[in-house]
Amino acid sequence: MTGTVPLNAYLILSAVLFVIGVAGVLIRRNALVIFMAIELMLNAVNLTFVAFSRFLHSMDGQIIVLFVMAVAAAEVAVGLAIIIALHRNKESVNVDEINLLKG
Amino acid sequence: MEWLLFVPLAAMALVTAVLVIVLRNPVYCALSLVGTFFALSGIYLLLQAQFIAVVQVIVYAGAIMVLFLFVVMLLDLGHELPVWLQRDRPRLLIGAGVVVLLLLELVIPIGSWTARAPQGSSGSESVGGVGNTQLVGRLLFTDFLVPFEITSIILLIAIIGAMVLARR
Numbered sequence: 001m002t003g004t005v006p007l008n009a010y011l012i013l014s015a016v017l018f019v020i021g022v023a024g025v026l027i028r029r030n031a032l033v034i035f036m037a038i039e040l041m042l043n044a045v046n047l048t049f050v051a052f053s054r055f056l057h058s059m060d061g062q063i064i065v066l067f068v069m070a071v072a073a074a075e076v077a078v079g080l081a082i083i084i085a086l087h088r089n090k091e092s093v094n095v096d097e098i099n100l101l102k103g
Numbered sequence: 104m105e106w107l108l109f110v111p112l113a114a115m116a117l118v119t120a121v122l123v124i125v126l127r128n129p130v131y132c133a134l135s136l137v138g139t140f141f142a143l144s145g146i147y148l149l150l151q152a153q154f155i156a157v158v159q160v161i162v163y164a165g166a167i168m169v170l171f172l173f174v175v176m177l178l179d180l181g182h183e184l185p186v187w188l189q190r191d192r193p194r195l196l197i198g199a200g201v202v203v204l205l206l207l208e209l210v211i212p213i214g215s216w217t218a219r220a221p222q223g224s225s226g227s228e229s230v231g232g233v234g235n236t237q238l239v240g241r242l243l244f245t246d247f248l249v250p251f252e253i254t255s256i257i258l259l260i261a262i263i264g265a266m267v268l269a270r271r
Contacts, residue, residue, distance in 0.1 A: 005109045008213055010150070013113045015209035017120055017139075019202055024124035026198035032129050032175060036136050039167065040120055043143055046155075054150040059238050062152050063247050066239070069162050070254045074261030076167050080174045081268035087178050 010051035018044035031083050031093040035076065042072050108149055116142035129180055133171045140164040154236045 017040060024037025046065045053061025087093055119138035126132050140163040147156035243251050 003105070005105045005149070008216065009109065009113075010146070011213045012210055013116065013146075015213060016117060016206070019206045019209065020117070020120045020124060022205055023198070023202045026201065027195060028124060030129060030180065032171065032178075032180070033124070033132050036123055036132055036171065039136065039163070040123060040139065043139065043163070046159075047143060047146065050147055050150050050152045050155055053152065059242050062155050062235075062239055063242050065152075065155050066158065066243070067250060067254055069158060070258060073162060073167060074257050076170055077261045077265040078268065080170055081265040083174060084177065084269050093178060093180065 007051055007055040011048060014044045014047040014051065017041075017047065029094050029096055031086070031095050031098075034095065035079055035083070039072065039076070042068060105149065109146070112142045112145045112149070115139075116146070129175045130172065133168055133175065136171075137164050137168050140168070152235065154239045 021037045021039075021041035021044060024040065025034050028034055028037065046068055049061040049065045049068070051061075053059060053065075083093055086098060090097060092098075116139050119135045119142065122135035123132050123139065126135060140159060144156045144159040144164070147153075147159060
């Protein structure tokens with residue numbers, strides 16, 4: 001095990017992390033944990049950006065990662081506020097019990 | 104040498120990521136997520152993105168996870184049933200199928216794909232001259248100035264939205 005790590009190794013790690021995030025969103029019922037799984041997916045995408053930035057010798061990927069982090073922070077702030085409001089109204093953060101918009 | 108750092112960091116990222124979605128107590132989920140963030144931060148260092156690595160620890164492991172833990176504390180959540188004991192089996196199976204399909208779709212093309220020669224102008228030699236942070240700053244205030252300013256508007260809207268939603 002010598003030499004440099006190829007780009008594909010980073011991309012596969014990122015893909016697996018992303019899929020773990022998708023699995024979390026699909027199987028968990030707790031809205032907070034679903035949010036954490038979404039963070040996991042955002043981080044997987046960030047890893048792809050940084051890996052390509054390194055291997056294409058371009059800084060643009062790292063700048064985009066900064067923007068993704070800013071949007072993620074905004075998303076978490078608003079999302080957690082929504083969860084608090086939901087918990088106040090329904091006494092639950094289980095996504096199966098939140099069906100106000102269902103037709 | 105690079106592999107010696109990459110393999111443990113990648114293993115740590117994967118194990119803690121799986122723990123995030125299988126642990127029952129949301130506090131433990133949040134702490135596992137911190138582990139994932141630290142492992143990814145190490146991988147960013149390996150990719151010579153020092154600034155991103157530091158921001159990852161400060162913003163994600165610091166700010167965002169504290170926000171999560173505060174909400175867990177405020178809401179006093181009960182324990183969730185473990186995944187394999189949930190009633191809704193057909194939907195779980197469909198979910199597992201989607202996950203496996205997505206994994207194959209992502210990993211097979213990546214595995215069979217080979218990268219072309221690098222073509223950008225910010226190779227390690229030019230980064231070595233001025234440093235990663237300076238380069239990020241210079242790009243942020245020249246080529247990416249407009250998106251950078253719009254980011255501040257997004258953050259302002261998020262502050263106002265969070266206050267309006269969580270008030271009272």
